Amino acid sequence: MDAPHRPLTDRTLAALFEGYAWLPDRMRRSPDRVVRTRVMGRPALAVRGPDAVRFFYDERNVHRHGALPGPILDTLFGRGGVQTLDGAAHRARRELFLPLRAPNAVGELAALAGEAWDRAVAAWSRRDRLVLLDEAGAVLTDAVFRWAGLPLPREAVRPVSGDLLALVDGFASLGPRHLRARAARRRQEDHVARVVDEVRAGVIRPPAESVLDRFGRHRDGDGRLLDPRTAAVELLNVLRPTVAVSWYVAFAAHALHRWPEHRGRLRAGDDGDATAFAHEVRRFYPFTPFLAGRTARDLSWRGEELPAGGLLILDVYGQDHDDELWGDPYAFRPQRFAGRRPGRDELIPQGGGDPVAGHRCPGEDLTVRLVATLSARLAALDYDVPWQDLSIPLSRIPARPRSGFVVEGVRGDPEQGRQGTARRAGP
């Protein structure tokens, strides 16, 4: 039988409801690590492995324009952003984001996040209990607005961080979470577009070369300034994912709770250990389930054909848990990354391929540094972990500990916390 013409049931709902397990479950039955399926009404091939990553990120094979469904654009990404561009238009827009990879920029944001965390710890110690994922959101909002040069009055930190977290939390759901994300997108785009207008009118004067300054002045390949709405979409492409690092902070707390033996190393303050821990948090815990692009031409992968206009899907979560690449992939072992940078196309929680030219996340170095910095501070903190539901259902995108990771009785300043421990009461 001619496989490409076999009618296939559309699996869009399966992808939504089975979440992270959807592709890995089917890949297990495929020795070639390729799954033929149908998604969003299009024929699709799901692939995995470093070779597949290179195939997926080859612009001759895959385009991004028209690949993302409206509900994701209207919540997570916004319309007209860098994620939806190809070729020269993508390269011109991506230039905005490349300076975020510079070591001094990474160091500055991590330092601001560390300071915001230390200020927050003082306030946490006066509260009975708190949800770490939400608190990390406020810490990161405070830090990233300062770093990017956007004004943010103290009283706005919570509402804005609530909106930025909601954009991430609601993009793949139906119902109230999704509606909340849509409202948050409208509110934050309106607000940031007004900020861009005010910068251009000289009412707000951001620090020279800050993110706000550069994005406000950016001209696309056609030489025209970005319209304020698109500039806002791109500024939110910095603010939102930085605040999304809160998920990794909650996952780091989860890891330190389940495997407290890692606490000591982190407390000792070695940057290499903290970086290895951050990589393992990104590998082990579910965040991006898969990525998809539209095939630019007829493609063939390991004997399977996919016509132009189909969907090529990269099984991100599956690759980060592939036995062949990781050996014992469901064991949490930061030592995997001791003294080595992960291979470019092996560890792909934030995409793969060339970090400069393709669509790979330009905030990856920032993320690693933020997770390393805040995990070390978390390990140094003294707190109790009350009984709570810490399960992380893989059917929910994005996954998170159900409780958001509740802590109680935060004690002392972070310096004292360096002697600290987390007492366990729950699962």
Ligand code: HEM
């Ligand atoms: C929680 C941490 C983060 C995760 C899990 C994450 C994940 C990802 C993934 C999976 C992609 C898509 C790659 C692709 O389409 O091939 C991406 C793209 C992107 N990320 Fe991140 N990211 C994170 C943090 C950041 C940060 C901190 C920034 C910036 C400050 C950032 C900015 C971007 C941008 C602008 C893109 C689009 C790049 C393009 O299409 O050219 N991300 N990220």
